[in-house]
Amino acid sequence: MTQTALAAIDRPQLPTFPHLDRDPDVLVQLLADKRSVNTRRVYVSDVRDFFKTMTGQLPTKAAVTAFLRLSECDAVSLVLKWKSIMMSGEGRKKPLAEATINRRLAAIKSLVSMGLNLGVCEFNLARIKGESIQKYRDTTGINKASFERILSTCDRETVAGKRDYALLRLLWGNALRRNEVSQLSIGDFNPWARTLRILGKGRGTQAETIDLGAATAQAVADWLAVRPGTATESDPIFIALNYAASGHRLTGDGLYKLVQARTKKAGIDKVMSPHRIRHSAITAALDATDGNVRKVQKLSRHKKLDTLMIYDDNRARDQREVSELLDAMF
Numbered sequence: 001m002t003q004t005a006l007a008a009i010d011r012p013q014l015p016t017f018p019h020l021d022r023d024p025d026v027l028v029q030l031l032a033d034k035r036s037v038n039t040r041r042v043y044v045s046d047v048r049d050f051f052k053t054m055t056g057q058l059p060t061k062a063a064v065t066a067f068l069r070l071s072e073c074d075a076v077s078l079v080l081k082w083k084s085i086m087m088s089g090e091g092r093k094k095p096l097a098e099a100t101i102n103r104r105l106a107a108i109k110s111l112v113s114m115g116l117n118l119g120v121c122e123f124n125l126a127r128i129k130g131e132s133i134q135k136y137r138d139t140t141g142i143n144k145a146s147f148e149r150i151l152s153t154c155d156r157e158t159v160a161g162k163r164d165y166a167l168l169r170l171l172w173g174n175a176l177r178r179n180e181v182s183q184l185s186i187g188d189f190n191p192w193a194r195t196l197r198i199l200g201k202g203r204g205t206q207a208e209t210i211d212l213g214a215a216t217a218q219a220v221a222d223w224l225a226v227r228p229g230t231a232t233e234s235d236p237i238f239i240a241l242n243y244a245a246s247g248h249r250l251t252g253d254g255l256y257k258l259v260q261a262r263t264k265k266a267g268i269d270k271v272m273s274p275h276r277i278r279h280s281a282i283t284a285a286l287d288a289t290d291g292n293v294r295k296v297q298k299l300s301r302h303k304k305l306d307t308l309m310i311y312d313d314n315r316a317r318d319q320r321e322v323s324e325l326l327d328a329m330f
Helices: 003-010 026-032 037-055 061-068 072-088 098-117 144-152 159-173 178-182 214-226 252-265 274-288 293-300 305-316 318-327
Strands: 195-198 208-211
Touching (some): 026 037, 026 061, 037 098, 061 098, 144 159, 144 274, 159 214, 159 252, 159 274, 178 274
Antiparallel strands (some): 195 208
């Protein structure tokens, strides 16, 4: 073996990294790091609001870099000023709600955290606190009788009626979120095992399998038997049937409009949405199980049991009962 060959063995060639960017676009990297299309859309909107409000400019790469290169004190001061503008409504139609303020602060905090990870800045915004809010203040929905009225508007002799009936049964029987329903593909449904594979909230591509009630599984099977168009495993279970978007996956917005239309047709005045049906189903499940929050947690898939306790407290109306007792003392 020659001396050159021996030298090559002793000193192997180091790999190159063509994707290494020493001048990163932090906002682009932040968006690329998010799986959810909706999350990316909201982040763009919130970051844009910060830069338009505080600089009068759009968040270009140069503008974002200039912000991240500020001192920590200057950056914190700027974000706190933005927060006060959102709270006061200065230059806006009205003050923003606490949840909206917290969401926008979270977007800027995420931008700064990404800048820190990429070495563009040397601080984070952990010191900036969000507004205190009470989650799930209103978990009211509709009762079983009202939901039966909504289901009764579905003419199950028609294609649209079969689709809507199956969709509504899924929302009620499994307390699904609208994005969980809109993302369903035909291969996710197992009619023999009566199971459904869903992509739960915050789980990325990690699917979980849930069990379906017999009536719900049959409703989905009846719909798929008449569903127009192709029917491969990757095709969506629920599709639009209107002329403009026929055959396309039914979006979360389409699902929202469908629920509203069915509710109105049933003569129910309460403003309903897929999430309201989820609230209704969870409350009905707590009623049916005599407040067994651990059982109902399996249905709702809430990570924290405390969330179910809020539903149970709202359902029981304990505060009203105690107030009535106090009123009766005089």
